[in-house]
Amino acid sequence: xxxxxxxxxxxxxxxxxxxxxxxxxxxxxxxxxxxxxxxxxxxxxxxxxxxxxxxxxxxxxxxxxxxxxxxxxxxxxxxxxxxxxxxxxxxxxxxxxxxxxxxxxxxxxxxxxxxxxxxxxxxxxxxxxxxxxxxxxxxxxxxxxxxxxxxxxxxxxxxxxxxxxxxxxxxxxxxxxxxxxxxxxxxxxxxxxxxxxxxxxxxxxxxxxxxxxxxxxxxxxxxxxxxxxxxxxxxxxxxxxxxxxxxxxxxxxxxxxxxxxxxxxxxxxxxxxxxxxxxxxxxxxxxxxxx
Amino acid sequence: xxxxxxxxxxxxxxxxxxxxxxxxxxxxxxxxxxxxxxxxxxxxxxxxxxxxxxxxxxxxxxxxxxxxxxxxxxxxxxxxxxxxxxxxxxxxxxxxxxxxxxxxxxxxxxxxxxxxxxxxxxxxxxxxxxxxxxxxxxxxxxxxxxxxxxxxxxxxxxxxxxxxxxxxxxxxxxxxxxxxxxxxxxxxxxxxxxxxxxxxxxxxxxxxxxxxxxxxxxxxxxxxxxxxxxxxxxxxxxxxxxxxxxxxxxxxxxxxxxxxxxxxxxxxxxxxxxxxxxxxxxxxxxxxxxx
Numbered sequence: 001x002x003x004x005x006x007x008x009x010x011x012x013x014x015x016x017x018x019x020x021x022x023x024x025x026x027x028x029x030x031x032x033x034x035x036x037x038x039x040x041x042x043x044x045x046x047x048x049x050x051x052x053x054x055x056x057x058x059x060x061x062x063x064x065x066x067x068x069x070x071x072x073x074x075x076x077x078x079x080x081x082x083x084x085x086x087x088x089x090x091x092x093x094x095x096x097x098x099x100x101x102x103x104x105x106x107x108x109x110x111x112x113x114x115x116x117x118x119x120x121x122x123x124x125x126x127x128x129x130x131x132x133x134x135x136x137x138x139x140x141x142x143x144x145x146x147x148x149x150x151x152x153x154x155x156x157x158x159x160x161x162x163x164x165x166x167x168x169x170x171x172x173x174x175x176x177x178x179x180x181x182x183x184x185x186x187x188x189x190x191x192x193x194x195x196x197x198x199x200x201x202x203x204x205x206x207x208x209x210x211x212x213x214x215x216x217x218x219x220x221x222x223x224x225x226x227x228x229x230x231x232x233x234x235x236x237x238x239x240x241x242x243x244x245x246x247x248x249x250x251x252x253x254x255x256x257x258x259x260x261x262x263x264x265x266x267x268x269x270x271x272x273x274x275x276x277x278x279x280x281x282x283x284x285x286x287x288x289x290x291x
Numbered sequence: 292x293x294x295x296x297x298x299x300x301x302x303x304x305x306x307x308x309x310x311x312x313x314x315x316x317x318x319x320x321x322x323x324x325x326x327x328x329x330x331x332x333x334x335x336x337x338x339x340x341x342x343x344x345x346x347x348x349x350x351x352x353x354x355x356x357x358x359x360x361x362x363x364x365x366x367x368x369x370x371x372x373x374x375x376x377x378x379x380x381x382x383x384x385x386x387x388x389x390x391x392x393x394x395x396x397x398x399x400x401x402x403x404x405x406x407x408x409x410x411x412x413x414x415x416x417x418x419x420x421x422x423x424x425x426x427x428x429x430x431x432x433x434x435x436x437x438x439x440x441x442x443x444x445x446x447x448x449x450x451x452x453x454x455x456x457x458x459x460x461x462x463x464x465x466x467x468x469x470x471x472x473x474x475x476x477x478x479x480x481x482x483x484x485x486x487x488x489x490x491x492x493x494x495x496x497x498x499x500x501x502x503x504x505x506x507x508x509x510x511x512x513x514x515x516x517x518x519x520x521x522x523x524x525x526x527x528x529x530x531x532x533x534x535x536x537x538x539x540x541x542x543x544x545x546x547x548x549x550x551x552x553x554x555x556x557x558x559x560x561x562x563x564x565x566x567x568x569x570x571x572x573x574x575x576x577x578x579x580x581x582x
Contacts (some may be wrong), residue, residue: 020469128493130488131454159481159485159489165475165478165480172471176535177465178507178526180467182503182526184460189452191453194460196502197450197489198421198423198461198464199502201419203464203500205572207495207496209497209565209568210487212487213486213487214487214491214551217551223551225544225548232539235470236470238466240536244535248526253519255499260504260508267513275502276579277499278497284575288564
């Protein structure tokens with residue numbers, strides 16, 4: 001995710017320094033960052049610089065913002081945040097790129113947790129604009145608002161969680177779909193290919209443009225309240241019968257893996273097609289001033 | 292939904308007869324069907340005819356297929372299916388357009404349930420290509436395959452359920468998202484606008500093109516099995532904590548309604564924009580031979 005962040009800032013004209021305990025890795029990442037900017041047709045004049053940098057005090061010196069993006073282990077993240085605090089401007093903003101660990105836990109050993117919060121991006125983060133900002137118990141309003149303004153200035157779509165919850169918002173919505181999908185295959189209700197179709201040939205065509213509430217608003221002539229009145233009871237009844245809390249069965253996972261293996265396309269081909277499609281969808285939305 | 296079906300068939304060159312106990316309503320629907328075909332830029336030469344027709348024996352006479360699409364009440368649907376059976380060619384295919392009632396219940400009073408099954412479309416069905424086919428206990432393989440071939444021939448994307456389950460597949464996936472979304476607002480985790488953003492600025496951008504399994508396959512360099520290995524436990528743990536089974540709180544519904552009311556756009560404007568966007572997204576997918 002560190003590389004994704006570097007691309008998002010570099011593309012927007014920011015100078016970016018990448019730090020890693022392995023300096024060569026950081027340098028390679030900086031080069032990859034510039035190569036991705038090229039592939040996104042960002043000219044050398046528009047974008048900022050990107051370089052691998054060591055030691056850490058040099059890497060953070062003069063920065064407006066530091067984003068920690070080391071692997072998802074609480075103690076490792078806490079130790080790196082501690083290293084950052086010792087050398088970084090005490091007024092500067094510190095973000096942690098985690099998809100699961102609450103900001104309050106990460107900040108528990110920090111001297112100044114008020115300028116710290118979680119910023120959760122989505123892969124590939126240079127394409128998917130969403131960032132979830134999750135303040136910890138000690139995060140200041142000022143830090144939250146500054147982080148939001150800063151990320152919006154580089155083109156991200158920011159949501160601000162009002163309180164910490166496991167999985168934040170987007171991953172909870174994703175887990176609801178993924179767990180139900182895996183279990184519908186496990187229960188023999190439909191083939192993996194057909195479950196995929198239900199999303200991409202139907203629900204995903206709506207959700208590319210409209211969230212769940214906007215979709216409901218559009219599905220009744222008199223809007224959301226009429227929809228909720230008419231279908232709320234059915235949703236609640238169905239909710240009790242969903243399979244999202246069931247464990248994943250190895251047999252279902254095997255059936256899904258077999259279906260995906262049949263396609264026989266290499267990762268890079270699939271990745272490039274995804275990037276092209278998502279970029280064109282975002283262009284379409286921009287033309288219509290949606291999102 | 293009857294009108295949506297009429298458009299899907301008429302657009303593909305089929306002659307369509309619409310029956311309603313109120314013959315004027317059927318005639319109006321037939322005119323609307325032709326008007327929607329016009330708005331979809333289907334020429335009068337490409338499309339079939341559409342007419343309101345009464346009585347029912349005249350309406351079904353000579354038809355290859357009858358689709359029952361009366362309101363979602365079991366006894367009403369059973370009674371209409373009975374009326375159809377009495378006058379329709381015993382070899383002809385009978386589909387019921389329901390989003391919730393199992394085919395086995397609907398067919399319980401039919402003389403020949405083998406030629407009957409559920410075909411569940413999605414609103415607006417002339418745009419969203421998905422149809423879930425749900426056979427009942429007595430539906431023949433032949434009827435299921437014939438219905439699938441026929442719907443695919445008019446451009447629908449067909450999924451065949453292997454067994455009946457409440458909510459079928461797509462509405463279960465939808466309910467998982469909608470219930471979690473409503474309850475995240477109720478729990479004060481995020482604003483309704485931010486919950487909508489998590490779908491349309493992130494998850495929906497993937498799901499417009501890729502189902503849940505294809506998305507996981509793309510999110511690990513070595514594909515689905517690596518992804519499942521790495522994240523399966525987290526999904527299962529998170530699944531236990533999802534809020535999808537909670538009732539909908541009136542306070543949350545009010546907060547969502549207030550947010551949507553702020554937009555102050557009329558239904559027709561919103562509907563037209565949705566139709567334009569979904570049409571362009573489908574064109575984009577077709578260009579890339581996706582779906």
